[in-house]
Amino acid sequence: MKIYNPQQLAELDKLTIITKGMSSTDLMEKAAENAIAKLRSILPLSTPVLVLCGMGNNAGDGFAIARLLKQQHYQVEVLWLKFANQLSKDAQINYNRLPKEITITEIDENQTDIKLSKQRNYIDCIFGLGLNRPMPKFVETIIEDINQKKGLKIAIDVPSGMYAHQANQPKDVRFKTDLCLTFHTPKLSFFFAENAAFLREFNIVDIGLVEDHNFTASLSWDYLTKKDLLKIYRPRKQFSHKGSFGHALLIGGNTGMHGSVILSAETALRSGVGKLSVHSNAITNQILLTRQPGAMTTNIDQDLSLNLAEVLLKGFDAIGLGMGLGRTAEASKIVSTVFKNIQKPVLLDADALYVISKDEALRPQIPPKSILTPHIGELKGLIGDWQTSYEMLDKTKAFSQKYNVIVVVKEAFTKVVNHDQVFINSTGNPALATAGSGDCLSGIITALMAQSYEPLKAAILGVYLHGKTADLALYQESKESFLASDISNFIGRAFKEFEYEQN
Structure with a gap:
């Protein structure tokens, strides 16, 4: 199984959209549906779920997951961390699809006083695989707070704060994840000792990306599975x-x-x-x-x-x-x-x-x-x-x-x-x-x-x-x-x- 960097995965997304005649929103919906299939076997209905969303496409995954969990009768709330002026196009579409029954709490760098004392499970959709620099301070504060709390912590694609294909600094804040549901292939950073404290386990979620593509850069990383x-x-x-x-x-x-x-x-x-x-x-x-x-x-x-x-x-x-x-x-x-x-x-x-x-x-x-x-x-x-x-x-x-x-x-x-x-x-x-x-x-x-x-x-x-x-x-x-x-x-x-x- 090939391990791709963020740029290569973006190329595969585009190729899949063209080849299969679908929209980027359709692909995001499929990713959310396939993630939900795994989440339902993990998350108990009796415990509320807080979905943490940012501003990019990873937030779009989060909004879609929140909506689909609600449809499955979970108690769902959204914590929206607004560190940019506007949502990405697909994130905005999925934000607009959120049902009114889901409580959305907005927070930015000027409003950091938020209490998260209630027993919950957490789904991290703040930053995805495109992150390559430290997160905003108020986001780090929220993540550090959640890292100390009880409850199951699940990341979607990549734990927020963890770079997908480059080294983090020891002082970097990262979401401490019990399980990461990662799309298509594992990310390179999952396999290194410095991230072990922030990633206990990962599962690969197949979202149907096509593989037949000639990349300009060589594919030099492989994850060995039984199929290989x-x-x-x-x-x-x-x-x-x-x-x-x-x-x-x-x-x-x-x-x-x-x-x-x-x-x-x-x-x-x-x-x-x-x-x-x-x-x-x-x-x-x-x-x-x-x-x-x-x-x-x-x-x-x-x-x-x-x-x-x-x-x-x-x-x-x-x-x-x-x-x-x-x-x-x-x-x-x-x-x-x-x-x-x-x-x-x-x-x-x-x-x-x-x-x-x-x-x-x-x-x-x-x-x-x-x-x-x-x-x-x-x-x-x-x-x-x-x-x-x-x-x-x-x-x-x-x-x-x-x-x-x-x-x-x-x-x-x-x-x-x-x-x-x-x-x-x-x-x-x-x-x-x-x-x-x-x-x-x-x-x-x-x-x-x-x-x-x-x-x-x-x-x-x-x-x-x-x-x-x-x-x-x-x-x-x-x-x-x-x-x-x-x-x-x-x-x-x-x-x-x-x-x-x-x-």
């Missing part, structure tokens, strides 16, 4: 065998960190790889083979670097490197050896990322299209610090382009960055914030690469499946009790959802 991933997933063919699904090698699990590569191995085996070898030390091998006899080992020495070059000559289909590797001179030697002997893309995680963060001379040696999977702390070691999530992604894109690598930024709404493209994952929850979760992701992606998924598709499918395991687990586990080992337990069910869709 079904285009990537490849079901197994009837006459296939273990050789059809590749041979992967995982390198890591040094002294004191045996579990990292074992978690990677278990999840890789559950993710469809035909054969799996692990290059680790004797202690890790013993634990691994006790837990997963389906894995093979390639090393009996304590030093992982001694025979690594010889092992690499066996021609593995995919290599995952760094999980529990350690932060020693030996680790640097191992990373360097892989880079010198392997030309195909590899996956770099954990301590392998630490090595290249400390030795920039190694970075140009990374095989093209390799996948790096840093969490936020590891990412800072690669690209430096940042002030906003937008700046973080700009720096990550520059890093990806410079070294021709794919960067998987592990956070809420994990992002897969490939040069100027950013793919934002839709699965997952805070249950994944547990030790070893990232090691499991490395195992999944390495297994997919071994099965001949090209690196970008392996990364995209891998993060989706990884997140899906945590979503599925919550039907029987809590976020607190979820363990990294549960990822391998639920990965089969995540794949199963694709199998059902294919049949």
